Amino acid sequence: MARERNERLALLLLEAGWSRAQATAAYNRVAAETLNGEVRENSKIGRSHVSMWVGGVQASGIAPAILCQALSRRLKREITPQEIGFAAAISPAQEALDWRVDPLIALSDLGNGVDTDRRRLLAGGVYSAAALILPDAAWWEAMAAEPPAEVSVARKRVGHGDVETVRELTLAFSRMDQRRGGGHGRRAVDEYLKDEAHSFLRGRFADDETRRSMFSATAELAYLSGWMAFDNSEHAVALQRFSLAVKLAARSGDAPLSGHILRAMAHQALDMGFRHEALQLAQASVHGQRYAAATPRERALLGVVHARALAANRHNDRAAKALLRAEDDLSNAHDGIKEPDRTFFFGEASLAHETACTLRDMGDHQRAVKEFRRSVRTRGAAFRRTHAVTLGYMGATQIAQGGVEEACATWASVLDAMEGGIYSGRARQRVVDMRHLLSPYRKRGIPAVGALDARAASYLAQVD
Incomplete structure (x- = not known):
């Protein structure tokens, strides 16, 4: 019996403007990024796979999730397996983000290690916009009002010094992330989360303030794990860690920290091309006490990412107003204001970077380049990872x-x-x-293009 042609997939490939070869290359890029060297069924495909799928062959293994992710990034909206004519189970990544799951249970699920966690998340899907839907107000109220659990006297006593230990470790790994990138040290962060931090959260607290402080400190450590995974392009893992961090922050009653984590989720959604979902997350991050109870420096960070999300959704007037408000907030931050014991790096350099991204998305390339230059000048090269990302965006805007x-x-x-x-x-x-942006200039005999392209190709060959 002849197979029925998969017209859904054929139409989406046409909308994406992809040939079979281009679809194959996009698929393999996402697969390499997501699997991080792990060999799985359909972890790398050829053009014949795409032709067979269009011809009616059902994709198997990880293929439906990877192909959906590649198309989602290209078309800037979520594409589901059903939309491309494939059957796929509900993504375990989405199940992991179930807001009904208690944060301590979610934290204990990290116990099988990073590699096992990645395999579980990839079994049925990757980063999904469906998993970005936030719980309602009743959930936040219930989490903040959650009474402390009954604990055995045999469990260790947890005091303020233990909270400081978690915060000091978070600070150390956060600085390493800024300098070396999220691919260095995240396993150690996760090991500490699943063992020491989990043990602290199940201990006997000196008082309720210490309990809330420990949940807040652990939430920030989980956020850092998520940010490191995001920076290392492990997007499904990052989303799961951010979800855990939100739950822990909500349990602590730390509204500004919840806003900080939602802001990071919005940032990731913007980078993944999910503009609408990013705006919803950014709006949630500046809602109510998440913004009102924050310090001026925190408000500036929340506000500038909100501006980026507005610009990405073509709300340029609102984005411009949000930028001005973020600048005002940062100008109001001074030594006399006590900042929370929070690990984040936000000052003039960071504001300039995010402002530049916003202006770029608003179509104002000239001012964007100016702000990228200000970011580079004020940050310096000490935070090398962040420096490289800013310079990369600046070059793209210049070209x-x-x-x-x-x-x-x-x-x-x-x-x-x-x-x-x-x-x-x-x-x-x-x-x-x-390299992609240089490709139209390779045959024009521009010496700088040839030299840079060769150097970039050599770099990628070494790290891939």
């Missing part, structure tokens, strides 16, 4: 204005920053994008 040689000079600085131990999927993606 969009026709400044090819100027962009090449900027991108050469990206490779300078990344040499010598940067483990970051986001920074690596800037090099991939660099």
Whole structure:
């Protein structure tokens, strides 16, 4: 019996503007990013696979999830297996984000290790916009009002010094992430979360303030694990960690920290191309006490990502107002205001970076380049991973204005920053994008283009 042609998939490929070869390349990029070297069924495909799927053959293994992710990124909306004519179970990533799951149970699920966790998350899907739907107000109220669990006197007593221990470790790994990238050290963070931090949360607290402080500190550590996974392009894992962090922050009653984590989820959604969902998350991050109870520096960070989400959704007037408000908030931050014991790096350099991204999305490339330059100038090269990402965006904006040689000079600085131990999927993606944006200029005999393209190709060959 002849197979029925998969017209759904054929139409989506047509909408994406992909040939079979281009669809294959996009699939393999997402698979390499997601599987991180793990060999699975359909972990790499050829053009014949795409032709067979269009011809009516059902994709198996991880293929439906990977193909959906590749198409979602291209079309800037979520594509489900059903939309491309494939059958797939509900993603375990979505199940892991079930808001009904108690945070201590979610934390104990980390106990099988990072590699097992990745396999579980990939069994039925990858990063999903459906998993970004937040719980209602009743959930937040119930979590914050959750009474402390009954504990045995045999469990260890947890005091303020234990809270400080978790915060000090978070600070140390956060600084390493800024300098070396999220691909370095996340396993150690997860090991600490599932063992020591989990043990603290199940202990006997000196008082309720200590209990809430420990939940808040652990939430920030879980957030850091999520941010490191996001930076290393492990997007399904990152979303699961962010979800855990939100639950822990909600249990602690720390509204500004909840906003901080929702802001990170919005940032990830923007990078993944889910603009509508990013705006919903960003709006939630600045809602009520998440913004009102935050310090000026925290409000500036929440506000500037909200501005980015507004710009990505073509709400330029609102984005411009949000930018001004974020600038005002940061200008009101001074030494006399006590900042929370929070691990985040946000100052003039970070504001300039996010402002530049917002202006870029608003179509104002000239001002965007100016703000990228301000970010580079005020940050310096100490935080190398962040430095490389900023320079990568700046070069892309310069070449969009026709400044090819100027962009090449900027991108050469990206490779300078990344040499010598940067483990970051986001920074690596800037090099991939660099080569893509240079491709129309390769045959024009521009010396700077040839030299930079060869250097970028050599770098990618070494890290892939």
